[in-house]
Amino acid sequence: MKTASPFLELEAAPARATVWFDGEPLDLPQGANLAAALLAAGVAVFRHTPASGAPRGPFCLMGACFDCLVEIDGVVRQACMLEVEDGLRVTRPHEAEDSGAPV
Amino acid sequence: MRQCDVIVVGAGPAGMAAAATAADAGLQVALLDEQPRAGGQIYRDVDRVAALRGGILGKDYTEGRALTAAIRRDGIEHLDGAVVWAIEDGFCVSYTRAGQAAQVSAPKVILATGALERPMPLPGWTLPGVMTAGAGQILLKQSGLLARRAVLVGTGPLLYLIAAQMVRAGTPPVALVETQTRADLMRANRHLGGALRGWPYLAKGLAMLAELMRARVPRYTGATTIAIAGDGRAEAVTFRSGGKPRTVACDTVFLHHGVVPNTQAARSVGVPHRWDAAQHCFNPVVDAWGGTAVAGVFLAGDGAGIGGAKVAETAGRIAALKVAEELGRLSADERDRRAAPLNRLRSRQTAIRPFLDAAYPPFAEALAPADATLVCRCEEVTAGEIRGYAKLGCIGPNQTKAFGRAGMGPCQGRYCGLTVTALLAEATGQTPDQTGYYRIRPPLKPVTLGELAAMDDGARDAAE
Numbered sequence: 001m002k003t004a005s006p007f008l009e010l011e012a013a014p015a016r017a018t019v020w021f022d023g024e025p026l027d028l029p030q031g032a033n034l035a036a037a038l039l040a041a042g043v044a045v046f047r048h049t050p051a052s053g054a055p056r057g058p059f060c061l062m063g064a065c066f067d068c069l070v071e072i073d074g075v076v077r078q079a080c081m082l083e084v085e086d087g088l089r090v091t092r093p094h095e096a097e098d099s100g101a102p103v
Numbered sequence: 104m105r106q107c108d109v110i111v112v113g114a115g116p117a118g119m120a121a122a123a124t125a126a127d128a129g130l131q132v133a134l135l136d137e138q139p140r141a142g143g144q145i146y147r148d149v150d151r152v153a154a155l156r157g158g159i160l161g162k163d164y165t166e167g168r169a170l171t172a173a174i175r176r177d178g179i180e181h182l183d184g185a186v187v188w189a190i191e192d193g194f195c196v197s198y199t200r201a202g203q204a205a206q207v208s209a210p211k212v213i214l215a216t217g218a219l220e221r222p223m224p225l226p227g228w229t230l231p232g233v234m235t236a237g238a239g240q241i242l243l244k245q246s247g248l249l250a251r252r253a254v255l256v257g258t259g260p261l262l263y264l265i266a267a268q269m270v271r272a273g274t275p276p277v278a279l280v281e282t283q284t285r286a287d288l289m290r291a292n293r294h295l296g297g298a299l300r301g302w303p304y305l306a307k308g309l310a311m312l313a314e315l316m317r318a319r320v321p322r323y324t325g326a327t328t329i330a331i332a333g334d335g336r337a338e339a340v341t342f343r344s345g346g347k348p349r350t351v352a353c354d355t356v357f358l359h360h361g362v363v364p365n366t367q368a369a370r371s372v373g374v375p376h377r378w379d380a381a382q383h384c385f386n387p388v389v390d391a392w393g394g395t396a397v398a399g400v401f402l403a404g405d406g407a408g409i410g411g412a413k414v415a416e417t418a419g420r421i422a423a424l425k426v427a428e429e430l431g432r433l434s435a436d437e438r439d440r441r442a443a444p445l446n447r448l449r450s451r452q453t454a455i456r457p458f459l460d461a462a463y464p465p466f467a468e469a470l471a472p473a474d475a476t477l478v479c480r481c482e483e484v485t486a487g488e489i490r491g492y493a494k495l496g497c498i499g500p501n502q503t504k505a506f507g508r509a510g511m512g513p514c515q516g517r518y519c520g521l522t523v524t525a526l527l528a529e530a531t532g533q534t535p536d537q538t539g540y541y542r543i544r545p546p547l548k549p550v551t552l553g554e555l556a557a558m559d560d561g562a563r564d565a566a567e
Contacts (some may be wrong), residue, residue: 006232006273006354010156010247016262030427032336038244044231044336055335057231059480061238062144063137064188064219064365065227067229067480068512075551083139 005042017086022095028084035061035068035080038090046079047092069093071091105129107180110196111370114189116412117144117404118215119170124176125213126296134174135185135198135455139170141218144237144389145412145556148245150348156247161272163307163412164244169431170416182207182373189545190372194399199550201329204558205302209401211426215419216371218362221384221465222518223257224472227331228358229480230388232338236261236359240268249274251354251552254331254340258283259358259463260304266358270318279350280342282466283408284325288415291462301455323349329468331356335552360465363521364406370543373397378535382409383470384521385540391446395423400425410453417449470525479519489523493530500524513549516541 006017013029020026021043030039035058038046046068058068061080070077076093107130111122134141139464142149146167152504157165174181177185182200189197220235227233236255242248250268253276255262266276298305315322323344323548332339332350339352363384365375374395376385386408393401403422404415430436472478474487484507492506500516502525503509509523510516516523520541528538 006251007242007250008248010159010272033246035240036248039242040246040248042266046231049481049483054229054483055231056229057336058234059229059238060220060235061241062512064517065480069513075553081137 004045005040007040009040017084018028019084019088019090021088022092030084030086031079033061033080034070034082034084034086034088034090035078037084039081045092048095050094070097104195105133105207107133107207107209107409108430109213109214109423110132110135110194110207110209111213112136112190112196112343113136113139113143113215113217113404113406114174114181114183114287115145115215115217115404115415116167116304117217117406117415117419117422118143119174119365121213121215121415121420121423122179122181122418123176124169124171124423125172125426125527126176128177128264128423128428128432129310130423130427130432132179133196133209134179134181135187135196136181136188136208139184139285141174141181141183142167142239146170146550152244152247154452156243156246158271159268161243186548188369188548188550190368190458191545192330197545197550199548199554200250202554202555202557204550205304209428211401211420212372213393213403213419213426214367214406215402215404215415216365216406217415218358218409219517221363222363222520222522223358223360223477224476224486224519224522225256225329225358225469226473226476227333227337229477230331230333231336232333232354233331233356233358236265236357237564238353239265239357243268243272243371247264250357252277252283252353253355253357253506254278254351254353255357255359256280256282256326256340257358257466259359259361260308260311260459262357262359263308265359267311267314267393268322270320271315275318277353278321278323278340278345280326280329280340280351281322281323281324282326282329282468283463287464288462294458294461298455298458299354300451303452304455312492328467360469361463362405362409365517366406366409367515367517368541368542369395369400369402369406370540371547372400374400374402379408381457383465384522385535390423391417391421392427392442410456414449414452416444418454420500421445421449421554470522471529472526478522479509479512480515481514481519482508484508484509484519486522486526490530493527497530498527498533500527501539503527504541510541515543515547516537
């Protein structure tokens with residue numbers, strides 16, 4: 001779910017990178033905090049909980065709450081502890097349709 | 104395995120000051136920190152950001168550069184981006200850095216793991232768009248992001264600081280929904296004498312409130328029955344204030360009712376903790392040097408009890424002096440001579456705390472949430488379920504795990520532990536100390552098999 005961003009960016013970073021989120025290309029600042037950059041791009045829902053399927057997004061942004069979990073290269077990681085790199089392919093954990101990985 | 108004299112965990116004010124002081128005394132220091140750049144949360148990314156938006160963030164932020172400069176020196180190996188997941192006797196600290204597990208050992212460890220937001224379980228607090236106030240600060244500091252339509256909910260000076268910074272940046276918050284009451288402030292006034300010793304803090308607080316008034320940011324105080332409403336994401340905050348039900352539309356909610364020590368690492372090595380009734384949290388038991396019942400383990404900064412950035416910096420220096428003396432680099436006399444002015448400084452820096460604790464108490468509804476409110480965000484366990492386990496005979500948080508998995512999700516209880524202890528204590532009539540806390544075991548953070556397999560050869564040989 002990508003909506004108009006509820007966040008204002010104080011300055012536009014000159015170097016940009018293409019990051020794929022849930023199959024959609026996003027233009028993000030190279031080297032930025034990945035969770036912050038996704039929020040700024042209008043991504044609100046980073047994952048759905050395994051218990052009830054409820055939507056979740058970043059909560060603490062300091063590596064403690066694990067609510068910003070995303071999947072990259074088959075590994076579930078905290079988006080707030082990662083930086084934007086060009087070509088990064090990010091999906092919601094265990095929701096990639098074409099991952100081909102056994103469930 | 105790499106060897107050094109002291110391992111410092113955390114590169115916030117306490118950790119940076121401890122590392123610099125230890126290196127000054129001739130010790131070889133390994134400074135491990137999860138973030139890519141030093142500063143902790145209070146000075147997050149300060150070296151890069153101070154020039155970009157130091158005006159909005161203020162001098163209290165930009166002066167963190169003095170500490171980051173002090174750790175760029177011989178004698179300190181700053182392992183940035185290092186996620187610590189185990190601290191074992193002796194001491195051997197295991198961490199992951201750049202996709203590879205590694206270990207470092209030293210006879211002394213200083214844990215400077217800082218604070219976490221006090222959990223604030225309210226109806227709707229798990230909706231996307233609801234974050235901690237600390238998260239709001241991190242977005243502004245590191246990424247230059249401001250929420251266009253934010254409501255700040257809770258209590259305490261951090262709420263005013265964030266609101267003032269948002270005003271300076273040209274995006275004032277939609278409203279402040281504050282939980283403290285006039286009665287809290289009256290009670291706090293008896294601590295005003297002590298607080299006046301820390302008058303610069305009071306002056307800063309009053310200046311921030313004046314800034315908010317000038318910007319005409321609506322403030323609702325004494326708020327109760329607070330809930331966050333929204334379909335799939337935060338859309339409004341509902342509450343009662345001034346005897347009326349109110350709804351404020353928004354798309355971001357920042358929650359804050361104080362911070363609490365991040366005790367995961369200290370608990371994992373067996374440091375005893377005790378309930379602090381004034382601060383409504385568990386604090387590790389430390390002596391005046393930051394020393395603990397576990398020989399060789401020292402704590403400094405907010406992780407040893409909330410005092411704020413200045414107190415943390417001072418405590419880091421004090422702990423490092425003691426470590427240097429124990430390792431034979433300073434005489435006891437020299438240690439005491441250097442610690443004396445630091446102890447006087449710390450006494451002035453902590454003078455404001457009793458006033459703040461009384462004026463901005465935690466929000467009662469979030470300390471004992473309504474039955475339907477989720478308390479364990481990871482495993483989605485409600486307050487009512489925890490109360491139900493108590494009725495079935497569950498007396499402590501470790502039993503609660505077996506009843507319903509509270510505290511067993513990826514956050515390992517960081518954002519439900521205090522609530523679960525409080526709910527069980529309320530239900531059983533025991534004290535929080537009798538009720539206890541989750542047993543914290545390594546790995547403190549997730550580590551993958553691939554990262555373990557990539558561990559450097561020296562460590563693998565030693566394990567075989």
